[in-house]
Amino acid sequence: MRFLFDGNTWQEIFGSIGKNRTRTIITVIGVLWGILIYIVLSGAAKGLDNGFEKQFQNVAMNSMFTWAQSTSMPYKGFKTGRQLQLKLSDGVLLKNRIPEIQYIAPRNVKGIFGGSPAQIIRSGKSGNYAVYGDYPISTKIATKKIYDGGRFINDEDIDGARKVCVIGERTQKELFENDENPIGGYIRIDNVFFQVVGVHKFTPGGGFESDSDIYIPFTTFKKLYNTGENVGWFAIAAYDDADVIKVEENVKAVLKNIHNVNPKDERAIGSFNLGEIFNRIVGFAKGLTFMSLVVGIATILAGVIGIGNILLISVKERTKELGVRRALGATPREVRSLIILESVFLTMLAGIMGIILGAGVLSLINKLTQGMDFPYANPTVPIPYVLGALVIMVVLGTLIGLIPAQRAVSIKPIDALREE
Amino acid sequence: MIEIKDLHKSYKMGSNSLHVLKGINFSVEEGELVAIMGSSGSGKSTLLNILGMLDVLDEGSYTLDGVPIKDLNETKAAQYRNKFLGFVFQSFNLINYKSAMENVALPLYYQKVGRKERQEKALKYLEQVGLREWADHLPSELSGGQKQRVAIARAMAAEPKVLLADEPTGALDSTTSYEVMDLIQKINDAGNTILIVTHEPDIADMCKRIVHLKDGVIVEDKKITQVRASQYV
Numbered sequence: 001m002r003f004l005f006d007g008n009t010w011q012e013i014f015g016s017i018g019k020n021r022t023r024t025i026i027t028v029i030g031v032l033w034g035i036l037i038y039i040v041l042s043g044a045a046k047g048l049d050n051g052f053e054k055q056f057q058n059v060a061m062n063s064m065f066t067w068a069q070s071t072s073m074p075y076k077g078f079k080t081g082r083q084l085q086l087k088l089s090d091g092v093l094l095k096n097r098i099p100e101i102q103y104i105a106p107r108n109v110k111g112i113f114g115g116s117p118a119q120i121i122r123s124g125k126s127g128n129y130a131v132y133g134d135y136p137i138s139t140k141i142a143t144k145k146i147y148d149g150g151r152f153i154n155d156e157d158i159d160g161a162r163k164v165c166v167i168g169e170r171t172q173k174e175l176f177e178n179d180e181n182p183i184g185g186y187i188r189i190d191n192v193f194f195q196v197v198g199v200h201k202f203t204p205g206g207g208f209e210s211d212s213d214i215y216i217p218f219t220t221f222k223k224l225y226n227t228g229e230n231v232g233w234f235a236i237a238a239y240d241d242a243d244v245i246k247v248e249e250n251v252k253a254v255l256k257n258i259h260n261v262n263p264k265d266e267r268a269i270g271s272f273n274l275g276e277i278f279n280r281i282v283g284f285a286k287g288l289t290f291m292s293l294v295v296g297i298a299t300i301l302a303g304v305i306g307i308g309n310i311l312l313i314s315v316k317e318r319t320k321e322l323g324v325r326r327a328l329g330a331t332p333r334e335v336r337s338l339i340i341l342e343s344v345f346l347t348m349l350a351g352i353m354g355i356i357l358g359a360g361v362l363s364l365i366n367k368l369t370q371g372m373d374f375p376y377a378n379p380t381v382p383i384p385y386v387l388g389a390l391v392i393m394v395v396l397g398t399l400i401g402l403i404p405a406q407r408a409v410s411i412k413p414i415d416a417l418r419e420e
Numbered sequence: 421m422i423e424i425k426d427l428h429k430s431y432k433m434g435s436n437s438l439h440v441l442k443g444i445n446f447s448v449e450e451g452e453l454v455a456i457m458g459s460s461g462s463g464k465s466t467l468l469n470i471l472g473m474l475d476v477l478d479e480g481s482y483t484l485d486g487v488p489i490k491d492l493n494e495t496k497a498a499q500y501r502n503k504f505l506g507f508v509f510q511s512f513n514l515i516n517y518k519s520a521m522e523n524v525a526l527p528l529y530y531q532k533v534g535r536k537e538r539q540e541k542a543l544k545y546l547e548q549v550g551l552r553e554w555a556d557h558l559p560s561e562l563s564g565g566q567k568q569r570v571a572i573a574r575a576m577a578a579e580p581k582v583l584l585a586d587e588p589t590g591a592l593d594s595t596t597s598y599e600v601m602d603l604i605q606k607i608n609d610a611g612n613t614i615l616i617v618t619h620e621p622d623i624a625d626m627c628k629r630i631v632h633l634k635d636g637v638i639v640e641d642k643k644i645t646q647v648r649a650s651q652y653v
Binding site: 011 | 503518535
């Protein structure tokens, strides 16, 4: 170990590395390229991973939606093709029977699944927008960003069936003047006046919602459109540790049970599982990370083998020099350490340069993709990956250095010094 | 200083073995300047290699400065070489990417001498061979005679017991050869023991003793009156 911290040792190493600059540079580029690819690939994979996560950040990852369709099997005396209707009470039952459910939000909409959108009028301006009937709990499943000064529907709105609404960014632009504060303003939804209490910021996250949606309290919706206890669909979020696919099955089984549907009927209850989709994407990102690891390490390996190869040639070239060193009193150990340290030093030098360059490339990619509609954000390489790569390089550099080092030691000084 | 008794050495060449040294008895006192002569194949280089611990003997004994040289592994041999011996080669064998001073300092590096002291000593020995101003030059910037003088300075830097020179003038013209011999004689005058392998009679005449080898045995071993090289310089 003392050997490692001896300035003289390093002087010897720099001397022999500096002797053949071109060769040293080309060798270093080999490993540098390897670590660069490793860093860029794993950083990019992480960036994609982050990008996907960002796209889904507004939606509970383990959430699902379920709605009623028509039966495809006769059951308990009911004929096939019966149209089913979800009821508010179904939600209570679901929550009671399935402990994995964290939040359940009944929702209704006018203007998306058949039916014409509501007509919205405000002082001479008008438009047609989809109107949702919502509970406050909805935001626990899919976050709604509300602009400053506004709010989402709250429990009091529900209890009093207040005529309040949350409008979309586009609705605001189309119904209000630029300098006008929409909060507190009134709009007419299908001829009923509603007070605007908030403007929601639209975040794309899959699904059918848009930047023009209007949210009103579920109870108000019920009165406005005479939907009674009917529910369009349930948005359900399971606990983080729950298996969403299992929950999805349970939910459908319970609903079939309530509505007297054959348990084998695949059509009667529809559902969409965000968790499953998300898991697939996460799996894809993980696969990508793994692949980048494999490719990166393979490239590093190729580079390090290149170093070994070059050092082997270098040892052959330096046969005489090594012979002289031996004649002057260098022990085999000292010769071996010299070659191994050269190998490790070159690998480390290349590695550190590669990491710095890789970070540069990553930040460049980040800059270029900024503002593009591309799931890519904050590409970073976890520190353990970087350290791991360095450790791998030192180990590989040592191992690969052993080959030329052994070759150097195996040459007898007398053979090395023999006159041509 | 050097004591060799009944030395045998043979090389395996396929199924045959080549008996190169066939019982050499030979001793060198401190301060001697010995020329080992012989035609090629006489075994003179083999003898020098064994003396230099670059090769091992088959039979017989070798004692250097009272230390029996036997059963050497590479590490031990390296340490003994470093401590006891200085080498001068026909083709100089300087390390081409090191300056003259660094070359001279190299054996001291292997003696674990500190950097500053190493440089001081190296400069001192370069001074002795008259190349102080050339300390920062690479071997490629030096003439043949200068290179050999640097090599001699390097051999002396470790302050060895014995200086072994293998055809030190073999690659030099006669004027330069005499300059180098003049230097070697001066080093010998200072009390150092030197062995020179050569096949040039005029170089041998500048030593104090000539040992003739032929077919692996010493055929002649005589003390001579030294011809001073300085008269030719």
